[in-house]
Amino acid sequence: MIITTTTTDHPTTELPEDPFTEGPSATRGSITVTGPLEPGFDHILTPEALEFVAALHDRFARIRCERLAARRERRARIAAGEMPHFLPETAGIREDANWRVAGAGPGLHDRRVEITGPTDRKMTINAMNSGAQVWLADHEDSLSPTWSNIIGGQINLRDAIRREIDFVSPEGKEYRLGDQTPTIVFRPRGWHLTERHLAYSQPGGSRGTVSASLVDAGLYLFHNARELIARGAGPYFYLPKLESHLEARLWNDVFSFAESRLGIEHGTIRATVLIETLPAAFEMDEILYELRDHCAGLNAGRWDYLFSVIKLFRDRGRAFVLPDRAQLTMTVPFMRAYTELLVQTCHRRGAHAIGGMSAFIPNRRDPEVTERAFAQVASDKQREANAGYDGTWVAHPDLVPIAREQFDAVLAGRVNQVERQRDDVRVIAADLLNFKIEDARITNAGIRANIRIAVRYLDSWLRGQGAAAIDNLMEDAATAEISRSQLWQWINQGLVSDEGRPIVRERVEYFIDKYADELAEEPGNRAADAAQLMKELVLGEEFPAFLTVPAYDRYLK
Known part of the structure; x- marks a missing residue:
């Protein structure tokens, strides 16, 4: 079955004139579903929802491509010898102490423990019953983006938000939602990815790929924004893989356009940006500033951050080689500098600072492994809480109480510590680029x-x-x-x-x-x-x- 929708312009007062059309009445492109329609997919891939995604694509696809080209250009300059640096042209933003971000939306003030995971039906229910304050519903690094997973995940999110979700395992075990459930923060795929089961075409026959980011965010917003607001929360996002404040500006424009088109108040959407690339670490203030009407905080995405460092300097010589992954802890110089700068920057701007993921997980069949995992996670979360973070990530329900205990001990009855300023932190560019690790070994x-x-x-x-x-x-x-x-x-x-x-x-x-x-x-x-x-x-x-x-x-x- 093929579904096609064509968009027409819906002018807004929030954004400048659309660069993809000659005027407000011009015909726009259409999106065709080329992937198979499994049971329930028609409830997500409705003509109206696809029209909304097509409108996002019409307006923002070209600038997305420009931002990706800028990534490649920056990488080429680094390969040629340039070093990442704080931008002189945005020094005024960094030095202005007066501006603040919008901060937490309803249901997002308490983020002590956030459980992360993909959006398959069983995992959705387990995450919603985990006891965490927030569920990071993931369509990015922890989800294999099969067509079934992507649209099935949208179905599961829609059902979970409306408390209409249940699941029966092949063994007959029933899964249902409990009374208390976390606030959902949805992570769409990054700007670099496309969705190949949808096709975009313009009048005259020209075709193009469809941004996976716009598909994920567009479908989620279209089906759930008003429902989330009615239930006392809002449409909240984690934004992955950003490499510059201009990429954050693009997301901000997407949110403003979506709010206008959906008829919801400007600033209702809130985003937490993962600082998981080295270039983004040099633009944290600017990223917050660009998203300030829609921004709740930043997250220290440690694993992608390490990947970014390796990728950027992969051919710059042995001075930029990192040792065994087991030695790449959060206390090595460049990681410590980045994480402390993140807390300082967030709290200076009224934003949440959210800690990262410890990879250790328990094994219910092996008490020794479980004990070791609990100890490792407790130590990691204690470090984050003491550093000033407002919350942290875990990947397993059994780790929720372990992480919460560490934050409760530091917060002492508060739900966050945004008011805590890290004026003791002094991070310069050389600190973020200090890749020397004591006793570094490749074994x-x-x-x-x-x-x-x-x-x-x-x-x-x-x-x-x-x-x-x-x-x-x-x-x-x-x-x-x-x-x-x-x-x-x-x-x-x-x-x-x-x-x-x-x-x-x-x-x-x-x-x-x-x-x-x-x-x-x-x-x-x-x-x-x-x-x-x-x-x-x-x-x-x-x-x-x-x-x-x-x-x-x-x-x-």
């Missing part, structure tokens, strides 16, 4: 761990599972990106392991095949595809900017 075990994690994760992702428990750690696309990018860098810098083994393509390929063979006996495995993809990501001369792009284009579209 044979670290090399093998990277290969094993990445291969197993790719297998899981290709099967449709974007969050995977591997060796008692919760792995998602961000952690897999660290593993494969380190391997590429170590090979191309001609490095030798701490034990004296050269890190060469032939040896890495041997272990890729070895770990793929271990998976080959599992039912429904995608081991062969995972191995082939891994070799292209790690052994090739070129470095794919994101592993999810070639993986999606080849295997999921």
Whole structure:
């Protein structure tokens, strides 16, 4: 079945004249559904919803492409020797102490513990029953973007918001919502991704790809914004992978346009931006400023941040090589500087500072693993609470009380500590770029761990599972990106392991095949595809900017 919708202009007073049309009455493009329509999809992919997404695409697709081009240009300058820096042209924004962001919306003042996870039906109910204050409903790094997952997730979100969701497992276990549920903050896919099961065309026959960000955010807003407001909350977002304040400005314009078109008050939408790229760390004030009417806070996205550092400096020489992933803790110099600057910047502007994800997860069948996970998570969350963070992330319901205990101890009855100013923090550009780590080592075990994690994760992702428990750690696309990018860098810098083994393509390929063979006996495995993809990501001369792009284009579209 094919659904097509054509948009017409709905002029607003909030935004400048639309660059995609010659006037307010001009005919716009249309979106056609090319993916299969599974049961319930017609409730999400309605002509009216697709018209709304098409209107977003008409207005913002071109500038999205310009922002992505700017990313590539910046990366080329860094490869040529430029270093990231605080922008002189925006110094006035950083130095002006008077402006503030909108801050928390209804239901978002208490963010002590946020549980993250994909939007499949069972996980949705478990997250809503977790006892956390917030659920990060994820369509990004912890969701494999199969067509079924993307639209099925929208169905599950719509049902959960209306408390109409239930689930019965194949074993007959029933899942239903409890009385207390968290505030939902939805994370759409990043600007760099597209949705290949929708096609965009303009009058005259020209065609283009559809932004996954605009699809995810557009469908969520269209179906849920008014319902969320009526229930005392609002449409809230986590914004991933931003690399500049101009990308934040684009999101702000999307929100203003959506509010006007949906007939809801300007500033109702609230966003929390993940600071998970090195360039964004140099523009935190500017990102907050651009989104100030819609901004609730920033999040320290530690795993993608590490990936960003490796990716940006992958060919700048051995001085920019990071050691084994196990050594990349939050207390190494550049990570400590970034996380403390984030708290200082947020609280100076009245924004929440939200901590990141510890990868350790419990195993209910192994008490020793569970005890170790609890101890690691408690230590991590205690550090964040003491540093001034207002809340933090966990990936498993059993970790919610562990994290809350650490924040409760520091907050002492308050729901956040936004008023706490970190005037003691003094971070300069050199601190954010201090990649020296004491006793840094690249070990044979670290090399093998990277290969094993990445291969197993790719297998899981290709099967449709974007969050995977591997060796008692919760792995998602961000952690897999660290593993494969380190391997590429170590090979191309001609490095030798701490034990004296050269890190060469032939040896890495041997272990890729070895770990793929271990998976080959599992039912429904995608081991062969995972191995082939891994070799292209790690052994090739070129470095794919994101592993999810070639993986999606080849295997999921």
